[in-house]
Amino acid sequence: MSESTISSAVANGNGGAPQVARVNEAVIRFAGNSQDGIQAIGGFLARLAGRSEQEVMTFMTIPATISGGPSIFQVRIGSGEILSAGDEADVLFAFYQHSYQDHINSVKKGGIVIIDSDHVTPNPDWEKDFRHVPIPISSRTIEAIGGTAKDKGKNLFVLGLVAKMFDLNVPKIEKLVSERFTGKDESIVKTALTAFHAGYGFSVGHLIQNFQFTEAKKKSGSQVVMNGNEALGYGLIAAGVRFGAAYPITPWSDVMELLRRELPKYGGTFVQCEDEIASVSMAIGASFAGRVAVTGSSGPGISLKTEAIGWAVMAEIPLVVVNVQRGGPSTGMPTSVEQSDLNQAVFGGHGDSPRVVLAPTNVKDCFYTAIEAVNIAKKYNVPVFILSDQAIATRIEAFEEPNLEKVCQDITPDLSPVQEYVPYSPSGVTNRVVAGTRILNGKYPIASGLEHDEMGHPGGSPKLHMQMTARRRMKLQRLAAELPTPQVYGPPEGNVLLVGWGSTLGPIREAVDRARAAGDSVSSLHIRHINPLPDGLENVFAGFNHVCVVEMNDEGLYGYGQLGGLLRARFCDPKIRGLTKTDGLTFRVREILERVKTNVATGLRKI
Amino acid sequence: MSEQTIGIPPRGNIVTPVTTPATALPDGERKGLTKKEIAADHPTWCPGCGDFAVLALYFKLIEKRKLWHEKITTVSGIGCSSRFPYFVQGHGAHYLHGRSLPFASGISLTRPDLHLFVFGGDGDAFSIGGNHVNHTARKNIKMTYVIMDNWVYGLTKKQTSPTSPLGFKSKTDIWGAVDQPINPMKQLISAGATFIARTTATNPNHLLQMMEAAMDHDGFSVIECLSECVEFYEGAFDASNPRKGGKFEPVPADHDVTDEVAAYKLANASFPGYFGIFYKNNRPTKNALEAKVNATMQEKVQGKKDWEILQASFSRLK
Secondary structure (H helix, E strand, O other), X not given: OHHHOHHHHHXXXXXXXXXXXXXXXEEEEEEEEHHHOHHHHHHHHHHHHHHOOOEEEEEEEOOOOOOOOEEEEEEEEEOOOOOOOOOOEEEEEEOOHHHHHHHHHHEEEEEEEEEEOOOOOOOHHHHHHOEEEEEOHHHHHHHHHOOOOXXXXXXXXXXXXXXXXXXXXXXXXXXXXXXHOOOOOHHHHHHHHHHHHHHHHOOOOOOOOEEEEOOOOOOOOOEEEEEHHHHHHHHHHHOOOOEEEEOOOOOOHHHHHHHHHHHHHHOOEEEEOOOHHHHHHHHHHHHHHOOOOEEEEOHHHHXXXXXXXXXXXXXXXXXXXXXXXXXXXXXXXXOOOOOOOHHHXXXXXXXXXXXXXXXXOOHHHHHHHHHHHHHHHHHHXXXXXXXXXXXXXXXXXXXXXXXXXXXXOOOOOOOOOEOXXXXXXXXXXXXXXXXXOOEOOOOOOEEEOOOEOOOOOEOOOHHHHHHHHHHHHHHHHHHHHHOOOOOEEOOOOEEEEEEEOHHHHHHHHHHHHHHHHOOOOEEEEEOOEEEOOOOOHHHHHHOEEEEEEEEOOOOOOOOOOHHHHHHHHHHOOOOEEEEEOOOOOOOOXXXXXXXXXXXXXXXXXXX | OOOOOOOOOOOOOOOOOOOOOOOOOOOXXXXXXXXXXXXXXXXXXXXXXXXXXXXXXXXXXXXXXXXXXXXXEEEEOOOOHHHHHHXXXXXXXXXXXXXXXXXXXXXXXXXOOOEEEEEEEHHHHHHHOHHHHHHHHXXXXXXXXXXXXOOEEXXXXXXXXXXXXXXXXEOOEOOOOOOOOOOHHHHHHHHOOOEEEEEEOOOHHHHHHHHHHHHHOOOEEEEEEEOOOOOOOOOOOHHHOHHHOOOOEXXXXXXXXXXXXXXXXXXXXXXXXXXXXXXXXOOOOHHHHHHHHHHHHHHOOOOOOHHHHHHHHHHXXX
């Protein structure tokens, strides 16, 4: 599809008269400072794509400091399937010299670099490789909307430029801009639109050619546009969760802010607690008293919650624990992405404390995983982890709107009297009877962290501890048998199988597509159910010579990452090897492909 | 996995809103419970332990106030006194060390239909769980918290507690405690608890009176109950017990319970100090404040089903 990429269109163009080239997709990176409203441009574009039935995915970095600093937002829009935010940008908007210098390497050779000529001096060496377009963005914005708004409005001017370049639907953008500033002073909307039109009307015809996206495939139903944290929060609401408790921490906080704001509409409550331990305890208390409740955090906070999660395993209380992972250990890299909390989720408790761990793969999956987590917790009376990460949390995707009438569920507890209630019989999972329920035989159970008998009363006999430990384990074995074996992406047999989990789904699938297009035998498997693992994976692995577990964590002492370790322990298969990294950035497609090549070349098994 | 017997029996799905769950009591003619019906396991405490009195008076309270099994929820942390829920026939939980208050808060904020009692010791309240006392008090979450204070760690066999007096010889302070003890009353007053009382296990009538008053208080009600550990701190509270030659001094009749400063002055008295209600006010509970938030927010979505409310949010995300 060489005719449909921007760099090829640029190369073919004569650079003279304006012309329109049709493209399948575009990766646009905006680089500036955090106060420039760069995220807002990305947000508008993502939302517009959603309303135009185009696929969209974004990638952003947030500065770790409050006062600002360099910030980027990358948006990939296209008419076909978009799996990742894109390795390299077709177009870079550089607001400052540092933005220009730091991000020129992320642009495709032959790509377009639009610099704010008020702040950026182009480097002649780079002008050979990239098409430079100087535009006095700052001064033109000031000209349009007045001198006081020095740093404001540049983003909308740039949005106007983008709209012009890509022939975007202006009335739709105007509507988006108006909606965004709804409730504010009328003049703010007016100023915003003025800045936008100044950019749109800026004459760049002789400098850049215009592009047009090829028609997107008509999709059934409308799309919603949100980031992963929003999808998680709304998913929990759809699942029937009406109580949660947490403590603020990046990048989890958005979820708690959303739930605090939204739950009251549904008669629910979200409590900001004094600390992580109090929040997990409060959520467990609410779960104990009725419907499944939620707590969440990021790595450091989860560490603090672990004792309580062990209690919920022991007392068999359902609970959803969200971990929006970031770089660790300790305070680590609060605004970077990493998948290094898998071991903590699966094993992070003293004693034998089996719990469920799920990992959503993209924004849409965050919504549905939240519901699945609640239902597993409820059915098996067990804590369920949702391992999201900073990349999914902050990226914006458009996905087909769920059928909410069908999806939303009511998990209000049943308080009608029961004849008897034996919560911990050694032989099975029980449908929980919660406080407030009359038990007609007059025997009431206690939820206990001590090893206990079938009524929850303390008992430490060797036989009882063995029975109860097995009971808690067997629940998860039963769940494993119910889980679907994940589908292989690509042919089910071949040379290399890439195995991934969580937010790496997009780049891994794109790597498979590219490798296959180049004639290599590569397939992939994405595991959503981390603990317990679904049955049948051994049959999938049997079809391949190499199993490469791609994850964003350290290769560990023995050369494979955290899921890799789990799979090796489970399957004792030396062909399972790790492909890991710890740079705090999402995987690039090219990176995976290059690493797979080395990995296979040095592999134990040759083809 | 040969004996795969895990099964889930079906139950009805009666739907009740979370803020006002339906009671399971169609039967208006139920009699109050007898002590025999309330008692569960035989207590594991040492003979002579003060905690027996607290348990006996809890039973008495349930009898007297005609509370039903399913309406009481008994929660505790870890320690000798925290074995409490096992001895009571009713829904209950034996939670983590120091964390009983946030756990109970989760119950309180979702289940206003339950009488919620939390029992624990001085280690739970003033050491490992100290900050939770502050915040539960500050938020004024409705429940009754009885702190059975024995000035020593009993379950772990005589280590210094946060309320052990200076000079108390324990296994962790063989030469005598050197750290300034916490004054529970002062701590609770400054934390903003809305009902604060002090009593002792050796005065059953007073203890019951305090428990009743605490239960009737709409808010976070706390009782410090001196409860002697006969094994590791024998005679600790003799000075407060007339039978042992001590003096049980009630809070002066003219004490204004709404006066925080006066309460603080009472708390300043040296041991055995005063017994009774030190402080009480009617600041709104978090339960009430959250319900108010919900009522306001729900006005805007009146008549809509949950999925329709969510639909409206999604419509703004297009």
